[in-house]
Amino acid sequence: MSWVAGLLQAKKRDLFSFRLIGIFLVIEVLLITVQTWRSEPSHFNTNSALNSSIQFFTELLVTISVIVIADLTFRSFGRLTVPADMKLAVRGGMSLLLAGCLIGFLILGIGYHQLSIDRAPETYGTRGVLKYPHGIPLHAIQILPLISWLSERFGHETRTRTMLVQTGLAFVIAFTGFGLLQTFTGHSRFESWAGLYLYWGSCIVIIGLWLVSTWSHLMSQNVPSSAVCDVE
Template structure:
């Protein structure tokens, strides 16, 4: 794994943990558009995701320069996203869908564009995983491909949350926009980290003495269980949307 991306991911994780300490000291609500929850959860999530993608893409059959370039852009985008969210948390204003002032609009639009960049980069990695069979121990190709496939669900649900929120904001329903994403958050959260959990399972199994056939079957069962969890979150989203 490239050291730069690992260090950047760890810094983002540390940022999330530090803001958890800020929350413990400062207090305030955990939920809502203005809370310390956002720099905590986004710092941890983006940091873990960056470290995960840097590791998992090492199994993809693609040129080193191309992979390194895409990862560098991805890392920079993660920093911008967490930085914007953290800035707005300290200013005590919403980070997403906030069009109250020109500055808030600029931050909100930057985060939205950054989200679009994330979608493009992660989709490119996902396509690459299906174009050429990933390398790695037994079950890893299936885990990597399944992880990226489920990640596309997370990207789609994230895009849907932003799109719905922007529409509500533009039509004068600012408060409704802040609460419109609640139904999709479980689906987004569950599907976001399949790209870590499934390859990690394959890697852990490679440390055992079990046969390749057994390890592949266990990974397949893991994929099925994760797919069921994503489906359940999807059903819940549909019923509560």
């Protein structure tokens, strides 16, 4: 995220915010590690005063970190002096990162509800894994800029790089939807069922049509490989 911040218009609070989020995330990982070392669940663990305190501080640290992530995400839709494909990669990646964080809050609420009715907080329905859809979109901010960077290194022009980033973005969104579908229909991660085939069939058709339309639009424009988007 420091790399993303370097692309944005600087604000006075940035240095403090980034140091804060770095420290908070290290502490969060440390608390989870401590719980693992104690052979205690790292989430939804309120069976003692110590565990409740660790759970509270972990959630507090994550919440503050998400506020910083949200700020970066909204600012990424401002002025970015990078090529069109990298702009899409940054904005799409940050949006999906924020979406993953918000899904995390959703499953946290569901987990506590499950606890209140004496059900396992990690499972939804019969076999749905609540944390599954949370993790999928978090890595888009790494994947999409990597696609943009690699395609540039291989000498592809802007329209091709944009197409590749759009393809990556579409599939991350599709896999996030897949995770949500599997979880909230009570199916395990890779369990096959009729609705799953219908979902992926629809995704492939929609993504295919979208990519054909996008490619036609890009081909109709004379976009040079060195194009840089400076749109406000």
